[in-house]
Amino acid sequence: MLVERLRQGDAGAIEEIVEKYKRQVFAFIVRMVNERETAEDLFQETWLRVIRSARGFRGDAKISTWLFQIALNLCRDHIRKVGKTVMVPLDEAGPLTCEPGVDPIKMLQANEVRNMVNELPVKMREVVVLRFYHDMDDREIAETVGCPYGTVKTRYHRAIKLLSKKWDIRTREMRREKVPRHVQSACLGSGKE
Amino acid sequence: MEKWSDDELRALFHAYEVCGPDDPLVERTKRLMKEELARQTVAVPVRLHGWMVVLLGIALLMALNLFYAMTVGTFLRLALPPEWTQILTSSMFICAAAEICLVAGTLMIIVFTQLRPAYERGRLST
Numbered sequence: 001m002l003v004e005r006l007r008q009g010d011a012g013a014i015e016e017i018v019e020k021y022k023r024q025v026f027a028f029i030v031r032m033v034n035e036r037e038t039a040e041d042l043f044q045e046t047w048l049r050v051i052r053s054a055r056g057f058r059g060d061a062k063i064s065t066w067l068f069q070i071a072l073n074l075c076r077d078h079i080r081k082v083g084k085t086v087m088v089p090l091d092e093a094g095p096l097t098c099e100p101g102v103d104p105i106k107m108l109q110a111n112e113v114r115n116m117v118n119e120l121p122v123k124m125r126e127v128v129v130l131r132f133y134h135d136m137d138d139r140e141i142a143e144t145v146g147c148p149y150g151t152v153k154t155r156y157h158r159a160i161k162l163l164s165k166k167w168d169i170r171t172r173e174m175r176r177e178k179v180p181r182h183v184q185s186a187c188l189g190s191g192k193e
Numbered sequence: 194m195e196k197w198s199d200d201e202l203r204a205l206f207h208a209y210e211v212c213g214p215d216d217p218l219v220e221r222t223k224r225l226m227k228e229e230l231a232r233q234t235v236a237v238p239v240r241l242h243g244w245m246v247v248l249l250g251i252a253l254l255m256a257l258n259l260f261y262a263m264t265v266g267t268f269l270r271l272a273l274p275p276e277w278t279q280i281l282t283s284s285m286f287i288c289a290a291a292e293i294c295l296v297a298g299t300l301m302i303i304v305f306t307q308l309r310p311a312y313e314r315g316r317l318s319t
Contacts, residue, residue: 009231009234011230014230018219018223022219023213023214026211027211030211030213047225048226113206114209117206132206132207160202
């Protein structure tokens with residue numbers, strides 16, 4: 001087991017664990033703090049904490065759950081320190097998609113979704129990000145965010161309700177601004193009215 | 194608005210992709226992790242050394258108590274009136290009992306924190 005090897009001081013385990021989980025952990029942090037530079041610092045700090053707390057990992061949870069727990073605690077501390085999530089202009093936030101020469105419509109759509117996720121209260125955002133981007137079920141989310149299973153369900157339903165409202169508002173705004181229908185549908189993706 | 198299904202929401206959310214982390218960041222992180230791991234491996238004997246100091250401290254305290262019993266205690270036993278002998282004897286018993294408690298407490302701490310397997314210490318410590 002990777003953590004057991006880390007505990008025994010095996011440097012080779014570092015390569016393996018980082019390569020295996022780097023994308024997931026980084027994407028999670030970026031989605032939580034919405035600022036690439038901060039996310040890079042938190043990414044580094046997360047992995048250092050992995051080394052420091054490897055002795056305390058009992059092994060009854062998945063490694064990914066444990067990693068997300070560490071990253072989430074750091075994100076929470078950061079958000080608490082900053083006071084709220086920083087809203088970064090699109091051109092300063094770094095690329096939203098990995099594909100080179102990306103379709104500008106896709107960029108718009110990505111930006112809409114990102115804004116909606118970032119406008120959610122932190123506790124709801126945690127649940128939404130873990131569920132939709134990291135495919136966790138409610139029990140895993142409860143373990144990661146450290147709250148009862150029922151609370152996760154409540155937060156999820158509230159988040160969806162809030163997202164629906166935001167979606168309606170955005171759709172109305174686009175209509176008022178007379179954005180062409182094909183751009184509207186591209187930006188708003190598969191959401192229903 | 195109609196209710197969204199999980200799949201529809203997932204498809205919608207996946208429009209927001211995140212790139213990275215960049216290779217230099219990953220390499221830097223790995224280097225820092227290796228340094229931290231090396232530091233942690235070296236740190237273990239230092240921790241044990243701390244416990245040695247505690248045990249030495251307790252041994253010193255016991256030596257002082259013996260010194261008290263054999264010199265000051267003996268002198269006082271001779272100098273003080275016979276009715277004080279009982280108080281003097283009790284004070285020595287109290288000192289000895291306090292030291293036994295200290296030694297037992299230290300040993301228990303060592304057993305429960307140092308000798309217990311790491312995986313039994315707490316659940317997910319972050």
